[in-house]
């Protein structure tokens with residue numbers, strides 16, 4: 001670039017001459033400026049000061065939940081026509097590919113914790129579509145622990161460390177989950193303590209929207225949908241003991257497994273499908289369509305295939321492309337909307353707020369987050385720390401009648417008669433106790449699904465039993481009772497295992 005060039009870009013020198021961050025060549029990176037050979041250092045040694053000061057600022061805060069994760073780039077390919085359900089451009093042609101990034105994560109552990117831990121797995125995908133970036137911020141379980149969003153910080157705290165001891169704490173964990181009104185978590189807890197709580201590979205697990213979303217077609221018809229991302233590699237899980245052993249041997253086992261598979265050309269893929277429900281059907285459900293603790297019957301709402309997700313490209317730089325990746329359920333494209341599920345509605349706020357704190361208000365200018373396939377034009381959003389994209393030059397920073405703007409949204413049919421909400425503004429707390437309806441699906445999971453998988457019921461009892469053995473006896477009793485409501489045999493078996501394990505723990509302490 002000649003000295004006359006007016007554009008500054010963050011170019012890296014190709015001749016590999018080492019400079020400071022200001023571009024001034026350095027002679028000896030290890031020399032320090034001082035008085036004589038052994039005298040004190042000089043304030044004028046800006047290279048030393050810069051390198052120490054920059055080192056102190058290398059970390060961005062880790063994500064509060066979902067801190068440990070890894071990911072890869074790839075594409076989504078449309079395999080089936082879904083235009084009667086969704087008008088998004090990414091679905092408009094069979095065979096069409098959209099570039100994407102998926103990040104897998106555990107939830108409760110810190111960035112350096114083991115990725116085989118018993119925990120749900122995050123399954124977040126950013127699609128770089130021509131209509132803007134779309135994020136599907138999903139988990140590997142089709143349900144969640146809570147349906148009152150205000151409980152989220154409480155719940156996450158109980159999965160993390162005790163504020164006094166800084167230890168993981170079985171009392172906190174089970175105290176929260178067995179509190180009567182929190183037993184709405186029983187479906188998710190049953191899944192979490194089944195084999196699926198310890199996936200042996202990010203490649204060999206599914207992803208689920210969990211929430212109900214609203215999709216519409218170009219005519220303005222809309223449906224409730226739930227998205228399922230089913231692994232083409234099949235499902236593979238560790239047993240409780242294998243997962244614990246692997247956590248010691250290689251806490252990054254799943255991270256390594258994903259990267260190695262892609263490196264050797266064994267790109268993992270998933271089949272993406274939707275369950276579709278009309279508003280009328282939703283009104284007839286025995287539970288609210290916005291209740292995130294429930295799944296939809298596959299018999300009544302069969303999976304409809306849409307496409308394939310393929311991950312075939314490892315990141316070139318972990319910090320730039322994975323740590324700085326900012327996923328948010330509020331990043332959505334035309335024809336895909338959030339439903340009124342209050343947990344999802346809260347998430348529409350929480351993620352972008354987390355990104356502003358974790359990465360900074362201009363986090364969308366970081367290349368991995370840029371909507372490069374659609375480009376952007378937001379002349380009213382300007383300035384702020386680390387603004388690096390030219391900041392719209394001389395473009396007015398308010399909408400001016402002198403300038404021509406295009407508002408594409410106006411060409412789309414406006415859906416005036418979707419759900420109609422009416423009612424007083426009230427403080428509403430979803431449910432004060434887990435009613436029997438909340439036990440119906442976990443009971444069916446235990447009695448019908450797990451019964452067909454050899455040893456799966458016993459492993460569920462074992463996994464809960466050895467975990468709860470670390471809690472005090474009063475809380476243990478509440479756990480036995482809670483699982484007895486799923487199935488008395490399950491409750492009894494957990495009691496037997498926990499009692500045996502508790503005695504063993506006590507003897508080990510003697």
Ligand code: HEM
Pocket residue numbers: 062063064065066069103104105121122123124137138139144149150152208209210211325326327343346347350351354355358
């Ligand atoms: C009220 C409920 C919830 C709140 C307030 C919440 C909040 C958060 C926050 C603040 C983060 C960290 C974001 C960051 O620092 O980049 C996060 C990460 C994440 N959450 Fe949630 N969450 C909620 C429920 C859920 C549910 C129900 C799911 C799945 C269906 C989910 C999936 C994820 C995933 C996959 C990530 C990691 C994203 C990544 O890889 O960067 N969360 N959540």
